[in-house]
Amino acid sequence: MEARSILPSTSESDTLSNMKTYIALLRGINVSGQKLIKMDALRKALTELDFENVSTYIQSGNILFQSKTDDVKKLEKLIHDLIEKHFGFDVSVIVVTPQDLVDTMKSNPFANDHIELPQPYVSFLSDVPTNENTAILKAIDFQKDRFEIVGKNLYIHYADGAGQTKLSNAVIEKKLKLTSTARNWKTVLKLIELAEAIK
Known part of the structure; x- marks a missing residue:
């Protein structure tokens, strides 16, 4: 589009x-x-x-x-x-910034996994979460859904789609005590492309 x-x-x-x-x-x-x-x-x-x-x-x-x-x-x-x-x-x-998005793409913690995974979602956080709040989120059993936090980004692999997960944006915000907004990988790549076009 x-x-x-x-x-x-x-x-x-x-x-x-x-x-x-x-x-x-x-x-x-x-x-x-x-x-x-x-x-x-x-x-x-x-x-x-x-x-x-x-x-x-x-x-x-x-x-x-x-x-x-x-x-x-x-x-x-x-x-x-x-x-x-x-x-x-x-x-x-x-x-x-566009560089933030490029760094987001390059920092994908799942990129080198040796198993076949769909491209992740990225939750963009309003700040870097504290170690304490990160530990609280990691203590929750999200079953097959996986996540990793890198800086102000939370990368998520949903095993059965975002609609079926317990790892919702509301849970992320409540446990990390931060604002979060998620985008799929395709959108992140498209935004990089569009930003480069107007530089």
């Missing part, structure tokens, strides 16, 4: 030379009829912010954009507040 864009109003290269590319991952929108946000309406709302090259990818809430700021937490708050203003929803936002 192609990303749809709002192109910058100027084509002068020096205007964009200081811009940095980011990907905002929205948590829990357009799921089971909850927090419904149309991507065209979201792109339109985002024109209020000082972003360039804004685009979205699929309905799960992935926003690609460029900004001059280095402050990721500021970007997360700007997008959070804008969504609350326009749509009335409290939506958690995790902002990452």
Whole structure:
């Protein structure tokens, strides 16, 4: 599925030379009829912010954009507040860079397993979990489902699909005491591709 864009109003290269590319991952929108946000309406709302090259990818809430700021937490708050203003929803936002996603791909702890496994899901965490909270999560028996934490990423292999697991996003957030939003491997790779195209 192609990303749809709002192109910058100027084509002068020096205007964009200081811009940095980011990907905002929205948590829990357009799921089971909850927090419904149309991507065209979201792109339109985002024109209020000082972003360039804004685009979205699929309905799960992935926003690609460029900004001059280095402050990721500021970007997360700007997008959070804008969504609350326009749509009335409290939506958690995790902002990452293209390099973050590349590192996520390269750090897949299951990549060298000698058994045939499907590609993992990745839960992007709002911070690095504490050792204590990580131990609490690891103490739970998730049966055949497996997970590993690397930095701010939690990689999951669901034996029978995400819909049947006890290792839900709610459990991850409760035990780690962090915000989490999950993406499948295909989406992560596509976001890397789209981000590279607008650098």
